[in-house]
Amino acid sequence: MESADDFCYGILDLEDGLEMNILKWDDIFEILRPVLEINGSDISDVENELGKMNYGRKMPILRGKVIGAYVEAAADAFIKHENQYLNGDPTSLIDLCESDVKNSVYKAKEIAKDIIFNHPRKIELEIGSYNVISTLLNVMCEAALEWSKDSNKMSFRSQRVMDLIGRNTFHPRIGENSNELSKNYMVLLRVIDFVSGMTDNYATFLAKQFNGMGI
Structure with a gap:
């Protein structure tokens, strides 16, 4: 490997x-x-x-x-x-x-x-990628943790983020009476999995959309 x-x-x-x-x-x-x-x-x-x-x-x-x-x-x-x-x-x-x-x-x-x-062009892209990843994780982690804590008290934005990720893609144990730490771990794991599965182009596109700068 x-x-x-x-x-x-x-x-x-x-x-x-x-x-x-x-x-x-x-x-x-x-x-x-x-x-x-x-x-x-x-x-x-x-x-x-x-x-x-x-x-x-x-x-x-x-x-x-x-x-x-x-x-x-x-x-x-x-x-x-x-x-x-x-x-x-x-x-x-x-x-x-x-x-x-x-x-x-x-x-x-x-x-x-x-x-x-x-090379300057590569360095520029690398610096920009930090902002892309930060934007995606900040928005998605916040929504996932809100959903994990109480799905009935989520902000509308977080509801839309969860619609994008797909509630049915999270581990079924999250809905059970497991402790808060375990639930948080599982939802954050799913968010990281979702982000890491993106292509560079899609991640950049999505970060722009989240920041209100998309097409």
């Missing part, structure tokens, strides 16, 4: 950098090219295939090919070193993958850390 996380976010961070014009397509392709060659892909064929597409389609195609190669390399490395892991060896699975895979993952992480995360 830890390796899968590194594989996915290594690629997605590069994709973010491309979408925000922080990185160029040629720079990304150069990092990932060796991974494509592992499975015997004809790089000229891949380049011709991708060259006919716009950037919006290029990156998902490349992502699929590269992650597929990553998964195969990780599976091979795990099988070869299974006994090490069964004996408690803490070595990262990525370090045991063939060098082209290992180098591309670490290069992607290095670029993300040194270039993408420190």
Whole structure:
């Protein structure tokens, strides 16, 4: 799971950098090219295939090919070193993958850390995301706690928030005679689950709506 996380976010961070014009397509392709060659892909064929597409389609195609190669390399490395892991060896699975895979993952992480995360546009988005999450949690937690305490004394705004989340999506035990601390825990858990399941775009859209700045 830890390796899968590194594989996915290594690629997605590069994709973010491309979408925000922080990185160029040629720079990304150069990092990932060796991974494509592992499975015997004809790089000229891949380049011709991708060259006919716009950037919006290029990156998902490349992502699929590269992650597929990553998964195969990780599976091979795990099988070869299974006994090490069964004996408690803490070595990262990525370090045991063939060098082209290992180098591309670490290069992607290095670029993300040194270039993408420190770019002004990324920093601006990161700062803004704090306000988005705060807005969503403040509004929804307040409504959920009101509902948990006494559903008959909720403000109209909180009623509408609960309509949005869906009362029937909360744990059925909340309606039982459980203690207040337990009920609060369960309702807040559901709110966090609801927010964490949002896409970035939807969370931003919803925060704007809550602040009266939506369309």
